[in-house]
Amino acid sequence: MRKIQTSHVGSLPRTQEVVDFIFARENEQPYDAAAFDACMTSACGETVRKQVEAGIDIVSDGETSKISYATYVKDRYTGFSGDSDRNPPGDLKLFPGFLKRLADDGGTPQYARPMCTGEVKSKGQGELESDIANLKAGMQAHGAKRAFMNAASPGVISLFLQNQHYKTREAYLAALADAMKAEYETIVNAGIDLQLDCPDLALSRHMLFADLSDDEFVAVANLHVEALNHALRDIDPAHVRVHICWGNYEGPHVCDIDMEKVFPTLMSTRARYVLFETSNPRHAHEWTVFRDRKAEIPDDKVLVPGVVDTTTNFVEHPELVAQRIEKFTDIVGADRVIAGSDCGFGTFAGFGAVDPDIAYAKLKTLSEGAALASARL
Known part of the structure; x- marks a missing residue:
């Protein structure tokens, strides 16, 4: 029986000790820095154990030590300072009562989003190397054979840590690509797959670029991919994953750009594995884009559809999960599908x-x- 592999997008819930x-x-x-390090090592090992017990084949460190998937870079790179105004997604602005309810209920995470106010340069790979060591120790202790580690794309950094230093967006993206290149290569050189988180290719349409037309936004997104691909130029795409999403929050999502419009941009990324939402109510129908545009999917691409949602506490029935997987195995074959999640489960620490x-x-x-779908192949 051919087994359909399982994975997820990356972030997982942190313990209260980790959050503190x-x-x-x-x-x-x-x-206490030593206690911090010991806590991260222990918590990462436990996160790996839980993934293995859940049957996940390609595990991650759960982004244990990071405050968020994008803003962690402010701690590892120079050039960031201060804070910036919050810019809610466009769909939430359309429903101010719901936005207020989220804020009043603590439904919006609180963390610093500094601006880029100087030259972006790496402070060294020390924190990353600790994360890699923790993940590898967890894998060895619990029998995980394959893993990936998340890293922020130049585009998503430019979305959350906006530019006040470089003359143009293009110059800022180029600087970020040059700075992040070593981080990307360090992960892959450690024998771990690299995952680039790229919500900028969809979410930023209704968060930062709401004044543009869809075509104008796609042109911006293509610039983001250009910068990303430049940073990945010395890495084998077989070890690279890219994740696109429209924002990992429960909301109306009525401003989300269609997958149809960003599909060519996603397919142009220098990555073998593409991860995308296909379980939540706003994007579950878009599996048909992959069916109808099969000829535009490069032969070396592996699809990693989200077959469980990450914004509700419904636990999907395994049969529904199998049906979702089978929609994609029918398109590209079982050897080019990995079952994933829509987004992460711990996008922001403590939230x-x-x-x-x-x-x-x-x-x-x-x-x-995935086991049900595998048995039916």
């Missing part, structure tokens, strides 16, 4: 719509659905 350490560092409060135990129940049902 992360925010102590974030808020420049005193903390997540899904209960931590339910997050792992969703990963378990993901693997059960």
Whole structure:
């Protein structure tokens, strides 16, 4: 029987001890550095164990040590300072009552989003090397054979840490690509697949570029991919994953740009694996884009559709998961499909719509659905 592999987008719920350490560092409060390191090592190992027990084949460190998938770069690179105004997604602005309810209920995470105010340069790979060591130790302890690690794309950094230093957006993207190149290569050279998080290719349409037409936005997104591909030029695409999304939050999402319009941009990324949302109510129908544009999917691309949602506490039935997987195996074949999740379960440290135990129940049902689909091949 050919087994359909399982994975997910990357971030997973952190323990309260981890969150407390992360925010102590974030808020420049005193903390024991040795205890911080020990906590991250232990928590990462436990995160790997839970993934293995849930049946996940390609695991991650859960982004344990990071405050978020994008703004962590402010701690590892020079050139960032201050804070910036929050710019809610366009769909939430259309429903101010709902936006206020989210804010009043603590439904919006609080963390610094500094601006780029100087030259972006790496402070060294020390924190990344610690993350890699923790992930590898967890894999060895719990029998995981394959793993990936997330890194921010130049485009998503430019979305959340906006430019006040470089003369143009293109210059800022180029500087970010040059700075991030070593991080990307360090991950791959460690024998771990690299995942680039690229919500800028969809989310930023209704968050930062709402004044543009769809065609104008796609031109911007293509610039982002150009910068990303430049940073990846010395890495084998067989070790690279790219994730696109429209924002990992429960909301109306009525301003989301269609997959149809960003499909060529996604396919142009220098990555073998493409991860995308296809379970939530706003994008579940878009599997047909892949069916109808099959000829435009490069032969070496592997599709990693989200077959479980990451914004609700419903645990999908394994049969539904299998049906979602089969829509894509019917398009490109089982050897070019990996079952994934729509987004991460812990996008921001200490914040997540899904209960931590339910997050792992969703990963378990993901693997059960993949087993059902595999048995039917």
